[in-house]
Amino acid sequence: MLEAGVLTVRNKTSGHGQGATPVDVPEHLAAYVLHLTTSNIVMLVEAHKNHPLIDHAK
Numbered sequence: 001m002l003e004a005g006v007l008t009v010r011n012k013t014s015g016h017g018q019g020a021t022p023v024d025v026p027e028h029l030a031a032y033v034l035h036l037t038t039s040n041i042v043m044l045v046e047a048h049k050n051h052p053l054i055d056h057a058k
Contacts, residue, residue: 009036
């Protein structure tokens, strides 16, 4: 589920996909990646809080 998204955008625009010349990433794309990262963090925290095998009474 988390395999695409942030990593795909990074690899195609500024990481491995930029080549020898640095690429300016548009502000709207950077904002999208930040929001997507935040959504992933929220989902992982909620999944952890609701996992049946974790004792949250500690």
